Amino acid sequence: MKKLNEQLQKVEAALLAAHRREDEAQISQEWRAEVMSHIRRLRPVRGVIEEAAIFDRLLWRFAAAAGLTAAAVCLYFLFTGSGLETDIEKLKFIWDPIGFLAAQALIS
């Protein structure tokens, strides 16, 4: 069985190399002229490249990422117990500590 597998691998490798060996491309001017004359006989193709389609695809690609980020942020705040109001208060203290403390004293 092991020997059979080895043999099989050998033959497979040789066949693979044979397949991957580059064949010479035999494209002639006549062939190209034939294709072009076929195309010229067809009804002209009209249209525009849809820029909107490109935008749509990009938009949807980023929409998924944006949605996931939003969900992750929500979950983070839900489980850490942190809220936007607390963060704003913290920022107030950093920017104006004296005013913040005075306001706290006045409230209490």
Add this chain to the structure above:
Amino acid sequence: MISKANDRDMGQDISQLQDIEIIRRVLDGNLDAFEVIMDRYQDQVFRLVSKHIPHDRRKEVAHDAFVQAYTSLSTYTATGPLAHWLSKIAVRCCYDYWRESHRSAEMTISSITEDHQTWLDHVLLEESSDAHKRETAHREAKEILDWALARLTPEERMVVTLTHLDGFPVKEAADLLGWSVIKVKVQAHRSRQKLRQLISTLLPDEGKRHEKAK
């Protein structure tokens, strides 16, 4: 005179333009611009087709691929390179070719001759990898591969050629064929097993080899 000079100037410009600009010109009715696309990608398309289609039918399939590219040019959305879009069309043309031949039973299924068997014996006896590579230059190798591939369905043939023989990653093969990644994975595995089974039937069994040794 002036218009001829303008045409020539325009022609020079066209060949230096980016693909997307050339496509715009074709879609505006300038058919000559399509020749620039052919000029840029004919080698690539022909090489791809050559890997899948018998020698005598390659030109025909490559021809179909370019005609199909032209007729569906308005569906090109420029979200990927034109080369990739053309490869997809070429692969699908090859697939159509095999489906058509399978349906019409037009395929000539070759048989294994003594020459092929001799080639196999040579490969099995060779130890050196250089000699091994040299052996692949033989026409017989390709004929044996064709013999085995002809016994697969068009689906199996396309998927095993793309993933196993051409070495495309599963995702890329799926994209080229327009199949799902799962379908390609399953089909590639099954087809490869089938191909191995077919090739193994050609290997001389232990008994025969003992007789030869005596």
